[in-house]
Amino acid sequence: MSNDDRAIASTAAWTPAPPPLPAGFEAELATLAPVRARVPMKQLAALIGGSFVYALGLVFLLDIRDDLGEMPRTWIISVGAAWLLGFVAPVYLALVPRRGDVLPRWQLAVLVAGVASVAFVVLGLAIHPMGPHSVAYGAAQFGRGHVCLEIGLVTALVPVLIGAIYLRRSLPVASRPVAAALGAGGGCLGGLVLHAHCHVADGLHVGLIHGGVVVVSALLAAAVVPRVTTLR
Amino acid sequence: MADAKDLMARYVSGDATAFRELYALVAPRLYGYLVKLARQRSVADDLLQQTFLKVHRARATYVLGADPVPWIYSIAHRTFIDEARKQNRAVVRVADDDVLPEEAADLAGSTADRRDESRVDPELVRDTLDALAELPASQREAVILTKLDGKSVAEAAQIAGTTVGAMKVRAHRGYERLRALLGGRGNREEAS
Secondary structure, three states: OOHHHHHHHHHHHEEOOOOOOOHHHHHHHHOOOOOOOOOHHHHHHHHHHHHHHHHHHHHHHHOOOOOHHHOOHHHHHHHHHHHHHHHHHHHHHHHOEOOOOOOEOHHHHHHHHHHHHHHHHHHHHHOOOOOOOOEOOOOOOHHHHHHHHHHHHHHHHHHHHHHHHHOOOOEOOOHHHHHHHHHHHHHHHHHHHHHHHOOEOOHHHHHHHHHHHHHHHHHHHHHHOHHHHEOO | OOOHHHHHHHHHOOOHHHHHHHHHHHHHHHHHHHHHHHOOHHHHHHHHHHHHHHHHHOHHHOOOOOOHHHHHHHHHHHHHHHHHHHOOOOOOOOOHHHOOOOOOOOOOOOOOOEEOOOOOOHHHHHHHHHHHHOOOHHHHHHHHHHHHOOOOHHHHHHHHOOOHHHHHHHHHHHHHHHHHHHHHHHHHHHHO
16 A cells, blocks of 8 residues: 555544534523424425416416417427426426435436526527517517516426426525526426417517527526525 | 434424433534634634534424435535635634644543554644645535545535535545646655
């Protein structure tokens, strides 16, 4: 064994004795009250349920798109299912840890959020059927799409808020990726609401605005939510 | 002694004795990690206290049935990072008289540091800690977790909130640099 190895082995074997619990802590333990531990699956169910009710309310408040009956049924169902999956998958990964872990699967969550962000932009640019009652803004009126962006973000607000409350001061690490996943999930719910409401069907609008909601929502959540969820 | 999961579950349900047992189980290893990371007993004492205070405040965010140890380590990691940022330096350097090992009281009332006497040479420990202090904080932590604390790369990555690949690179570079520093010290000592 070389000197380096002996030095490292020696340091590995050395375990200093920790100090006793401070007196203030002992006083706190004397009045220790039971608390309800986090139940991730229950939280997930409440987040999904609450967000759906809110999203449905928004769709009925904003009206269903005029051209819905003119769209191919396969497209309506498959894209709707994709938005739904894009909502559920990242929030599931952001809230529910692997069995035996306390912290959520942030690496997978942020990966799914990233894939959703890119996929919905590309999907919207590539596949955007139009009917007689559909509207096309095109590049010239692209800026008018800000209303859809706002609707999408307002929809995303509720799942992100619920997720942030459930994860409040619980993440010592990886707060930002978890927040981004919550944001992407919320953005996909926003996309689902727009899928049912917005009759602007040109590729730029559907791809960059409807898909862009996922990206903007993920970025905004990553910037703001860690202030609430980081355990400091 | 009961395992950490059971102790944490009892603690969450209001059993203060379970917390004391959890502290006795986790604190020695965690304190070693913090001392090696912060390089100063007084700072490590404070970080340990802050860590357990945070565990106490965040106990409602614990998931029943989960192993609390990596979570507690993550809290300690965050506490160290925040403290280092607060002091605007990654390495907390101190006078040599605070360098370890030294005599200290432990939870059981023993006055000596816990150590495997056959394997611990205070001079070697001091040299290693000096060399560790010269590593960047991320590499230092990676070496402490994987090479000194015996954690797997995946566990260390989970604690530090980074990817397995990044942790592997940090641990490898840190270890290589540590060996080079220790080799350099050995050569200087032999020359003098």
